[in-house]
Amino acid sequence: MKIFDSIVDIRSFIKAAKVEGLSIGFVPTMGALHEGHLALVRESKGNTDITVVSIFVNPTQFGPNEDYEKYQRNLEQDSQLCDVEGVDVVFAPAVTEMYPAKDSVVVKESALSKNLCGRTRPGHFSGVLTVVAKLFNIIDPDMAFFGQKDAQQVRIIEQMIRDLNFDIELKVVPTVREYDGLALSSRNSYLTAEQRVWAPRIYEGMQKVLSLYKAGEKDVSILRQALEAVLTGNDVEVDYIEFVDWKSFESVDTVNDGTLLAVAVRVGDTRLIDNIMFPSLSFS
Ligand code: PAF
Helix, strand or coil, X not given: CEEECCHHHHHHHHHHHHHCCCCEXXXXXXXXXXXXXXXXXXXXXXXXXXXXXXXXXXXHHCCCCCCCCCCCCCHHHHHHHHHHHCCCEEXXXXXXXXXXXXXXCCCCCCCCCCCHHHHHCCCHHHHHHHHHHHHHHHHCCCEEEEEHHHHHHHHHHHHHHXXXXXXXXXXXXXXXXXXXXXXXCHHHHHCCHHHHHHCCHHHHHHHHHHHHHHCCCCEHHHHHHHHHHHCCCCCEEEEEEEEEECCCCCECCECCCCEEEEEEEEECCEEEEEEEECCCCCCC
């Protein structure tokens, strides 16, 4: 496995691979790798010849009071995990390599990012889109792999690929969960033992909503109440519970097979997100 920290070096590696006719799969990450990331890697390995994983904690997608400083960084451990999974290339640039100066050109999305995390984390999606566009231009992948857990991110990146004519196939991989339903996230490691016991309630609550829906309940206000009743606890604050149309990310009053339920909850200082798709809907 090769590890690059220089844009020039990874570009020449990719160019040589392309001359040989090899396809490139790209898994963008911020490190602190877990089984959710490894599921993306396995998908990439199954679909492309060369798998590139980027490990970069992107400062521009964190707000001033967010966890940029405390975000886990352990390149050695992450590289070992990648090596074991058969990753071909890790790209782990320094902040100065990606942002030698403050960018004066950035990518902004103006419709899909108005709600949910776009509303409660101003500037977040512009930071994500800008770094993903930079990484796409550096790595020039044929396919890029993202997790369904970050549903809004996936939808906005899908739109960027379309609107800016990136010649990249987006592949969305289902959320990987702990045995008790908690969605895997690097941020789960911030939870105290007590908070960790509480956290699966997010998935339990969403499952309750899903079973009410399957039993015929489609009214969002009733379904929301059912979820709110589960998402209570010590030091727990619901950031949002949103029922949106998967394509437009506009709120809906009635759930149907094109609806996404997305939830963000603060448990102590830790912000957890999760989502479920209503039946017969697929991301692609
Ligand atoms: O999902 C993430 O880990 C990040 O938002 C991403 C896509 C790697 C961009 O920094």
